[in-house]
Amino acid sequence: MNDFNFYKTTETNDAIAHLTANETAKYIAGGTNIIDLLKYNLMTVSELVDVNQLKKDEITNLTNGGILINAFATNADTAYHPIIEERYPLLSKAILAGASAQIRNMATNGGNLLQRTRCYYFYDANTPCNKREPGTGCSAINGYNRNMAILGTSEDCIAVFPSDMCVALSALAAIVHVSGPMGDRKIPFETFHRLPGNTPNLDNNLQHGELITGIDLPAKGFAENYSYLKLRDRNSYAFALVSVATGMELIDNQIQEIRIALGGIAHKPWRSTEVEAFLIGKEATRENFAAAADILLRDAKGYEHNAFKIDLAKRAIIRNCMMALHPETQLTGAQPSA
Numbered sequence: 292m293n294d295f296n297f298y299k300t301t302e303t304n305d306a307i308a309h310l311t312a313n314e315t316a317k318y319i320a321g322g323t324n325i326i327d328l329l330k331y332n333l334m335t336v337s338e339l340v341d342v343n344q345l346k347k348d349e350i351t352n353l354t355n356g357g358i359l360i361n362a363f364a365t366n367a368d369t370a371y372h373p374i375i376e377e378r379y380p381l382l383s384k385a386i387l388a389g390a391s392a393q394i395r396n397m398a399t400n401g402g403n404l405l406q407r408t409r410c411y412y413f414y415d416a417n418t419p420c421n422k423r424e425p426g427t428g429c430s431a432i433n434g435y436n437r438n439m440a441i442l443g444t445s446e447d448c449i450a451v452f453p454s455d456m457c458v459a460l461s462a463l464a465a466i467v468h469v470s471g472p473m474g475d476r477k478i479p480f481e482t483f484h485r486l487p488g489n490t491p492n493l494d495n496n497l498q499h500g501e502l503i504t505g506i507d508l509p510a511k512g513f514a515e516n517y518s519y520l521k522l523r524d525r526n527s528y529a530f531a532l533v534s535v536a537t538g539m540e541l542i543d544n545q546i547q548e549i550r551i552a553l554g555g556i557a558h559k560p561w562r563s564t565e566v567e568a569f570l571i572g573k574e575a576t577r578e579n580f581a582a583a584a585d586i587l588l589r590d591a592k593g594y595e596h597n598a599f600k601i602d603l604a605k606r607a608i609i610r611n612c613m614m615a616l617h618p619e620t621q622l623t624g625a626q627p628s629a
Contacts, residue, residue: 356510362401448491513538
């Protein structure tokens with residue numbers, strides 16, 4: 292870890308101005324990922340700008356019936372907030388499926404969106420990694436790639452995005468609020484994160500100096516029919532091999548609206564509006580969900596050690612959609628393997 296300065300502020304504009312003036316400065320809130328990156332010498336900074344004091348109301352009601360979640364609130368506070376539990380239980384379950392209780396007590400909502408991959412080659416500074424050092428190559432493609440991506444990959448990177456919370460936010464069609472040197476803007480969640488392409492070192496579309504200030508959730512939270520399923524090698528403290536967030540609206544078992552988002556399979560949370568459109572108007576049956584899963588995974592590409600994830604993802608989609616029909620039967624803790 293390199294030496295750096297530490298700057299604490301209580302004003303958003305001050306934080307932005309301070310960081311914008313320094314190309315090698317970074318914001319820090321919970322620090323649950325950035326500290327690891329510093330300790331492993333995967334990141335060097337000249338200064339950390341502490342934004343923890345920018346936290347205001349955890350939840351703000353919006354005039355359109357939705358809510359705005361404060362980016363500086365912790366994952367734990369958000370998951371257990373009565374409004375989230377009642378109106379957006381899919382988000383609550385996804386957050387609680389991630390990390391450990393101690394980490395959720397520290398990690399912030401904004402920071403969750405900015406996590407970096409947990410690819411083992413990214414964390415090994417002695418191996419080539421285009422995400423860590425562009426132009427050096429991707430060790431995972433011909434290496435041990437069991438946990439790697441099967442959709443949206445490129446010749447430069449097959450790493451996956453690790454967040455559970457973001458899979459639910461993708462399904463809920465959240466909007467990310469950011470402030471920066473050029474003012475405020477709103478970024479639809481589907482365009483916030485990036486696929487690797489030939490620039491896998493860029494995880495998202497934030498500009499230097501921009502700060503996530505909130506996450507906007509639309510009024511529709513799919514509180515009647517929802518499910519979050521996380522399949523992993525062990526039931527605790529493990530990142531997903533495949534995760535699925537499903538929310539749907541039904542009338543007499545006919546699908547009026549549905550959202551399906553996947554984690555653990557791509558460089559960003561993966562949502563297919565084509566698949567959702569295919570299911571609208573159809574009966575909520577295992578056969579229709581299986582057909583949708585086939586469409587969603589038709590372009591999937593497996594590598595030597597992770598080809599099993601294609602079938603696993605298909606079965607996870609079917610199972611999770613069926614679970615969403617009866618959310619009261621879901622386990623309150625970690626989900627078992629498929």
